[in-house]
Amino acid sequence: MQDTITAAINPADEKGVYLEGDALDQLKKYYQSGTLRVKAANQIGGGAAGIISETVEKSLLYGDITLPGGNMYPTRRYAACLRDLTYFLRYATYAMLAADSSILDERVLNGLKDTYTALGVPIEPTIQAVQVMKEVVTQRVGAEAGQEMDVYLDHIIAGLG
Amino acid sequence: MSIVAKVIAQSDQSDRFLSNAELTQLQDFFANGTVRVSAAQKLAANEQKIVDGGSKRFWAQCPKTPSNSGNPQKTSLCQRDQGWYIRLVSYCVLAGNAKPLEDIGLDGMRDMYVSLRVPLANLKVAMRCLKEVAMGLLSSEEAALAGPYFDQLIRAF
Numbered sequence: 587m588q589d590t591i592t593a594a595i596n597p598a599d600e601k602g603v604y605l606e607g608d609a610l611d612q613l614k615k616y617y618q619s620g621t622l623r624v625k626a627a628n629q630i631g632g633g634a635a636g637i638i639s640e641t642v643e644k645s646l647l648y649g650d651i652t653l654p655g656g657n658m659y660p661t662r663r664y665a666a667c668l669r670d671l672t673y674f675l676r677y678a679t680y681a682m683l684a685a686d687s688s689i690l691d692e693r694v695l696n697g698l699k700d701t702y703t704a705l706g707v708p709i710e711p712t713i714q715a716v717q718v719m720k721e722v723v724t725q726r727v728g729a730e731a732g733q734e735m736d737v738y739l740d741h742i743i744a745g746l747g
Numbered sequence: 748m749s750i751v752a753k754v755i756a757q758s759d760q761s762d763r764f765l766s767n768a769e770l771t772q773l774q775d776f777f778a779n780g781t782v783r784v785s786a787a788q789k790l791a792a793n794e795q796k797i798v799d800g801g802s803k804r805f806w807a808q809c810p811k812t813p814s815n816s817g818n819p820q821k822t823s824l825c826q827r828d829q830g831w832y833i834r835l836v837s838y839c840v841l842a843g844n845a846k847p848l849e850d851i852g853l854d855g856m857r858d859m860y861v862s863l864r865v866p867l868a869n870l871k872v873a874m875r876c877l878k879e880v881a882m883g884l885l886s887s888e889e890a891a892l893a894g895p896y897f898d899q900l901i902r903a904f
Contacts, residue, residue, distance in 0.1 A: 587752055587755065587756065588752075589748075589749050589751050589752040589755070590751075591749035591751065591752075591841060591842050591843075592748055592749055592752060592842065594841075595749075595838045595841065595842060595847055598838075599834075599838065599847070599851055602831070602834070603834075604787065604790070604791035604794075604834055604837055605787060605791075605837070605838070605841060606788070606791060610784060610787070610788070613780075613784065613841060614780065614781075614784055616780075617777050617780025617781070617783070617784070618777075618780065620773065620774070620776070620777020620778070620780065621774065621777060621778070623773075623777075624770050624773050624774045624777065627764070627765055627770060628765075628767075628770050630764070631764030631765060631770075632764075634764060676763075676764055679764060680755045680758070680759065683751060683755060683765070683773070684751050684752060684755060689755065689759075693759065
């Protein structure tokens with residue numbers, strides 16, 4: 587996977603130069619934002635199960651999707667949905683820490699849409715759930731870190747759309 | 748790869764969020780970001796000085812070596828490589844991880860220098876001299892961050 591530091595080092599090495607100017611300034615900003623990122627990752631990791639429960643309750647639970655004929659019925663598929671939402675949350679948290687979305691492309695989005703289509707998982711409710719996840723996460727981590735998480739949860743939404 | 752990517756890959760491997768120990772590790776890494784930047788800037792600004800000073804020390808200890816053979820082309824190639832290693836150390840300081848040094852400068856390094864007929868034992872001395880000069884230019888905090896990567900470099904020869 588790529589992260590924001592490696593993404594700065596690789597092109598510098600291609601040219602055989604030290605990191606300086608804009609590239610170094612960007613790294614400085616990243617280091618400064620580190621405490622915020624670590625704190626948010628801690629809150630999200632510690633409360634992941636609760637975040638997922640609340641996300642499902644606010645987006646999917648009371649819809650047709652959980653009834654017979656829906657894609658979250660029977661329980662096996664309900665559990666699969668929880669698992670996938672947890673993946674989204676975990677990888678978005680990784681990406682937020684790295685300040686780089688490439689891990690989402692590599693580990694989550696690559697082939698996801700085709701898989702969902704093949705399994706009959708409806709895209710629209712999935713996107714709704716991730717939208718709600720953004721709000722639930724922001725409530726827990728605060729506006730500033732929430733904005734940063736939005737970047738990566740939006741990246742998942744864009745990849746599904 | 749940075750320490751951030753390393754810790755994430757580790758967590759991903761076992762399908763979990765980051766552990767408290769890993770989060771603390773990252774917190775410590777971010778907390779001395781300013782020192783990382785100043786150390787990298789000093790290495791960049793003083794590369795030539797470190798190489799020149801390092802060569803003088805090196806040749807005093809090891810006069811019979813390709814870079815001191817009187818062939819200016821050899822001297823400049825050897826010193827160029829030494830400068831590159833200083834640059835790789837600066838990347839490691841910024842990344843908080845030895846991967847840039849390992850991937851760019853150590854993987855295959857021994858085969859290369861054996862083929863170039865540059866004695867590895869001499870290079871070990873040369874790298875130690877680079878470290879000594881570099882450490883003298885850095886603050887103690889900066890030196891504490893850069894030193895371990897120089898040590899790994901020295902050990903590799």
